[in-house]
Every structure is written in C-alpha cells, then in structure tokens.
Amino acid sequence: MDKKVQINRKRLIQRLDELAQIGALDGGGVSRLTFSDADKAGRDLTVSWMKALELTVHIDQVGNLIAVRPGEEDLPPVMLGSHVDTVTVAGRFDGSYGVLCALEVVQVLNENNIATRRPIAVVAFTNEEGVRYTPGMLGSMAYVGELSVSDARAIQGFDGSNFGEEMDRIGYAGSMEPGAIKPHAFVEIHIEQGPVLDQADLPVGVVHTITGITWLEVTITGTANHAGTTPINLRKDAGLAAAKLIEFLRDIATSIGGQQRATCGMIAFEPNAINVIPSKAVLTVDLRNSDGQALIAAEQRLQARAKELETSDGVTITIRDLEHVLPMKFDPLIVDAIGQSTKELNLPAHRMVSGAGHDAQLLAKMCPTAMIFVRSRDGISHNPAELSSPEDLEKGANVLLQTALNLANQD
Numbered sequence: 197m198d199k200k201v202q203i204n205r206k207r208l209i210q211r212l213d214e215l216a217q218i219g220a221l222d223g224g225g226v227s228r229l230t231f232s233d234a235d236k237a238g239r240d241l242t243v244s245w246m247k248a249l250e251l252t253v254h255i256d257q258v259g260n261l262i263a264v265r266p267g268e269e270d271l272p273p274v275m276l277g278s279h280v281d282t283v284t285v286a287g288r289f290d291g292s293y294g295v296l297c298a299l300e301v302v303q304v305l306n307e308n309n310i311a312t313r314r315p316i317a318v319v320a321f322t323n324e325e326g327v328r329y330t331p332g333m334l335g336s337m338a339y340v341g342e343l344s345v346s347d348a349r350a351i352q353g354f355d356g357s358n359f360g361e362e363m364d365r366i367g368y369a370g371s372m373e374p375g376a377i378k379p380h381a382f383v384e385i386h387i388e389q390g391p392v393l394d395q396a397d398l399p400v401g402v403v404h405t406i407t408g409i410t411w412l413e414v415t416i417t418g419t420a421n422h423a424g425t426t427p428i429n430l431r432k433d434a435g436l437a438a439a440k441l442i443e444f445l446r447d448i449a450t451s452i453g454g455q456q457r458a459t460c461g462m463i464a465f466e467p468n469a470i471n472v473i474p475s476k477a478v479l480t481v482d483l484r485n486s487d488g489q490a491l492i493a494a495e496q497r498l499q500a501r502a503k504e505l506e507t508s509d510g511v512t513i514t515i516r517d518l519e520h521v522l523p524m525k526f527d528p529l530i531v532d533a534i535g536q537s538t539k540e541l542n543l544p545a546h547r548m549v550s551g552a553g554h555d556a557q558l559l560a561k562m563c564p565t566a567m568i569f570v571r572s573r574d575g576i577s578h579n580p581a582e583l584s585s586p587e588d589l590e591k592g593a594n595v596l597l598q599t600a601l602n603l604a605n606q607d
C-alpha cells in the first residue's frame with residue numbers, strides 16, 4: 197500500500213491561532229457570539245481560506261457557510277465541519293477545530309492532486325452555541341428542515357437584537373435554501389469537552405451516540421412561616437422538599453448507572469429570607485442518558501418521588517417540561533468507517549457517547565453521520581483554559597482525512 201497522505205500540523209495550528217485572535221479577550225479566551233462583529237470577522241477569515249482553496253462558497257438563508265470541492269462525479273458530497281461561533285468567554289478549539297480540520301483535509305487533497313469520486317463540502321453552521329439566540333444548533337436545525345427561515349429570522353436575542361436583522365447587518369444572509377445540498381454523509385470532528393479520553397489516556401474517540409436530554413422545571417409550593425416559632429412537625433417547607441428531591445437525583449443516577457446523569461443546576465427560593473421557611477422553591481433538572489428507555493425511566497422515578505414528597509412534606513409539586521431530546525444513535529457504517537481509519541493510523545478506536553449536543557445530531561436526521569472526538573485536557577471547555585495538544589489535534593485531523601477519503605470514494 198502506498199504511503200498515506202497526512203495533514204500539516206503546523207498549518208492547522210497556525211489557522212487555529214489566527215482564528216483565535218479574532219474576538220480575543222484580554223486575559224485569554226475568545227468571544228465570537230453569533231452575528232457579532234467578531235463573528236463577522238471570523239466568518240470573513242474562514243471564507244477567505246475557503247476561497248484560497250478554490251472552493252465554491254455558498255451562504256444559505258440562515259448564514260450557514262458551505263464550501264464545495266468538486267468530485268469526479270456529480271454526486272452528493274461528503275460534508276465535514278462544525279461551527280465558528282463561540283460562547284461568551286470561550287476557548288479556541290470548540291467548533292473552530294472542526295471547521296479548520298475540514299479545510300486542512302481539502303488543502304492536503306489539493307496539494308497532492310488527489311481527486312475524489314464525490315465532492316467534499318466544508319461547512320460552518322450558524323449559532324451552534326445558542327448564547328445570543330436560542331435554540332442552539334440553529335443553523336443545523338434549519339439545514340435539516342426542523343426550523344423555517346422565517347421562524348429563524350424572527351428570533352429575538354437575549355440582548356434584544358433580532359436574528360434576521362443582525363444577519364443582514366453583517367452581510368451573511370445568503371440566497372441558498374438551507375439543506376439544498378444534501379450530503380452523502382456528514383462527519384464532525386470536535387474536542388471532547390469532557391474528561392473521558394483524558395482519563396483513559398486516549399488521543400481520539402469514535403462517537404456512536406449523542407446523549408438524550410430531558411430538562412424539567414420543578415415548582416414546590418409550601419407555606420412561608422416564622423423560622424423560630426413554627427414547630428418542625430407543623431411546617432410545609434418547600435426548601436426541605438427541594439433538598440430531598442436534589443438528593444434523590446443522585447440516587448437516580450447511581451441506581452440506573454451507565455451513562456445516566458442527573459443534575460440540579462438552578463434553584464430559587466421564595467421569599468428567600470434567612471428567618472423564613474420557604475413557601476416556594478423552583479429548581480431545574482437536567483437528566484441525560486444515551487439510552488432513551490432509561491431516560492424515560494429516570495423521569496418517571498422523579499415524578500414518583502415528587503408524589504411521595506407531596507404526602508410526606510405537605511407541599512404541592514408541579515413539573516413542567518422544558519425540553520426533551522431523544523438520544524441520537526449515529527449510523528453504524530459511518531461509525532465503523534471512522535473506527536477503521538483510526539485503526540489504519542495505529543490509534544486505539546475507542547467507541548464513546550457524547551454527553552453534549554452537537555450539530556451532527558441534527559445532520560444525522562438527513563444523512564448518515566458520526567463524530568470524531570479529540571482529547572480535552574482535564575475535560576475543560578467553554579473556558580479559556582480549553583486545551584488539546586498539537587499531537588492530539590493532528591491525530592484527530594488525520595482520522596478525519598482518512599475517513600473523508602474513504603467516504604468520498606464510495607458508490
């Protein structure tokens with residue numbers, strides 16, 4: 197077998213450095229919120245790189261960037277990419293790494309005069325992070341037809357801005373209909389944003405499933421009363437019931453086991469005073485599991501516990517659904533293709549679940565899809581301290597390159 201082509205680590209790192217200078221924050225980190233001036237500058241740089249690689253750049257009506265390298269045949273492309281928007285105080289790898297790896301794949305193919313049967317498309321999806329505009333993963337959602345352009349354009353941001361107006365302002369409202377280019381397959385490479393690979397001392401992972409998520413808001417109503425004069429047995433303490441429910445979340449996670457997660461991340465008491473028994477507690481629950489049945493079971497157990505607490509603690513509890521996202525199992529053929537590339541590069545092909553959401557989970561509804569993860573030091577992300585080593589970044593990019601080559605030459 198002839199020697200495999202390799203990505204250029206130095207050039208990949210240089211591009212990551214260059215993009216990280218746009219929206220750079222004093223004291224480290226970057227901030228490129230969707231359709232901000234920094235996002236525009238980041239997009240401009242990304243598009244300039246796409247054009248320098250002689251790609252045909254399309255912009256769709258929600259601002260997704262799709263750059264196509266022709267194939268030998270006019271077939272649906274293999275799509276590679278991620279996003280270049282960031283959270284408010286971000287690291288330099290989340291999202292950007294996936295787009296820049298895709299560009300690096302194209303550049304290596306160009307330099308080596310390697311033609312592929314299918315075109316290769318590099319994509320940067322709009323508003324993955326969802327900090328300025330909700331929902332997150334907006335661009336990929338529109339791409340697969342789950343959000344209309346008019347609904348997207350009407351979205352009001354947390355800062356009072358309007359999605360459509362801001363997209364027009366920075367000049368990234370394109371003419372292409374979202375999803376007009378339907379891929380043969382989509383592969384997203386991303387930093388893990390969790391500690392699993394770092395703990396296991398593995399450079400890369402093959403992601404076969406994205407976890408399902410249930411978000412609930414629990415409102416517990418009791419009676420406010422004096423903290424000194426009200427005997428313990430006569431209290432309807434919403435705060436205590438909240439504490440019992442939070443502790444029960446850990447019981448749910450440990451008893452179901454596996455990939456089950458259960459978290460209370462927000463709580464508010466009323467009247468919230470040092471000497472008053474809380475009359476009300478509002479808390480949020482985040483349940484996650486890669487197994488949809490187990491996720492439903494977790495929610496049912498929480499509801500049953502809430503019923504028990506109504507009786508034992510004399511409170512009333514209402515549970516409101518905020519969001520339900522089913523687990524997304526990626527296409528086994530694409531997962532295997534990534535696993536095969538990993539083995540060909542003499543890397544361990546560790547199969548894993550993503551505990552975070554990604555554009556790939558939307559694309560999976562449109563075409564066969566899977567993801568490659570690269571180790572994050574200490575599992576830190578959404579933080580200027582986000583770090584993946586140049587060696588790991590290179591390994592991941594080479595897995596993407598081999599996978600793209602294999603898929604782009606498929607029938």
Ligand SMILES: [Zn+2]
Nearest residue numbers: 290291324386
């Ligand atoms: Zn991301």
